[in-house]
Amino acid sequence: MFQRFFGTVSLFSGSRSINPLLSSIVASRASSSAAAKMSLDLAKKIAAFKAVDEYVRDNTVVGVGSGSTVVYAVQRLAERVKTEGLKLVCIPTSFQARQLIIESGLVLGDLEQHPKIHCAIDGADEVDADMVLIKGGGGCLLQEKIVASCADQLVVIADYTKNSKKLGEQYKKGIPIEVVPMAYVPIRNKVAAKYGGSLKLRMAVAKAGPVVTDNGNFILDWHFPEEKFDWDVVNRDIMMIPGVVETGLFVKMATKAYFGLADGSVTERSA
Ligand SMILES: O=C(CO)[C@H](O)[C@H](O)COP(=O)(O)O
Numbered sequence: 001m002f003q004r005f006f007g008t009v010s011l012f013s014g015s016r017s018i019n020p021l022l023s024s025i026v027a028s029r030a031s032s033s034a035a036a037k038m039s040l041d042l043a044k045k046i047a048a049f050k051a052v053d054e055y056v057r058d059n060t061v062v063g064v065g066s067g068s069t070v071v072y073a074v075q076r077l078a079e080r081v082k083t084e085g086l087k088l089v090c091i092p093t094s095f096q097a098r099q100l101i102i103e104s105g106l107v108l109g110d111l112e113q114h115p116k117i118h119c120a121i122d123g124a125d126e127v128d129a130d131m132v133l134i135k136g137g138g139g140c141l142l143q144e145k146i147v148a149s150c151a152d153q154l155v156v157i158a159d160y161t162k163n164s165k166k167l168g169e170q171y172k173k174g175i176p177i178e179v180v181p182m183a184y185v186p187i188r189n190k191v192a193a194k195y196g197g198s199l200k201l202r203m204a205v206a207k208a209g210p211v212v213t214d215n216g217n218f219i220l221d222w223h224f225p226e227e228k229f230d231w232d233v234v235n236r237d238i239m240m241i242p243g244v245v246e247t248g249l250f251v252k253m254a255t256k257a258y259f260g261l262a263d264g265s266v267t268e269r270s271a
Pocket residue numbers: 065066067068069070122123124125134135136137138139140141144
């Protein structure tokens with residue numbers, strides 16, 4: 001059947017001849033996935049630009065989140081500093097954020113000098129109808145939550161794939177839980193026994209073994225069962241287990257969320 005459709009294609013035999021029909025299918029798949037990525041990137045960018053334009057004021061301390069959407073927020077911050085002469089101090093939430101701040105020529109600060117942040121701008125893996133967030137897909141949840149907790153306002157920037165009615169509807173990788181390495185097995189067992197589902201130790205991609213966070217810890221991704229949870233209670237419960245450092249559940253923290261859409265517009269949700 002394969003041969004009838006594609007002719008005697010030699011993809012698997014090492015010959016250089018590729019059937020024109022097959023190569024056009026491959027090319028069109030590649031171009032549609034490139035188009036999808038472009039539309040997601042545009043969605044991230046417009047959400048990030050809008051958040052920076054609407055929330056960042058002169059002479060303020062700004063928390064800088066982590067992830068691919070935050071790259072656009074930093075780009076806009078740097079543009080506004082240059083064109084409007086804004087005086088900002090930027091507090092990073094990760095090694096990545098620190099590098100972005102430095103490379104963009106923004107002023108780098110820390111919580112020792114600036115324990116009070118006016119506005120933190122950060123991405124999210126999912127935002128539900130009550131503005132509960134899953135964060136930590138990029139493994140930076142601990143510092144992100146610390147910075148958010150010091151901010152008057154936490155503004156979320158995201159593309160349309162992060163907008164959900166209920167957690168788990170869009171984001172399928174579970175709730176990240178940062179744990180002290182020696183405790184990952186008992187924590188895994190305790191969370192599963194109390195709430196069900198399964199917890200997976202997050203493994204590194206370009207290194208053998210587990211992901212090690214910026215703080216030297218491991219991450220368990222909790223694939224929770226499909227039921228109605230009170231996330232505030234769940235978050236508190238998990239935080240009580242010895243060895244848990246932080247969860248990626250951000251409950252009652254976000255002030256505002258901006259979702260960039262594929263058509264170039266932005267929708268908003270407020271707490
Ligand atoms: O929580 C995070 C990192 O720990 C990120 O904010 C989250 O993963 C979203 O990232 P992106 O903007 O790349 O979609």
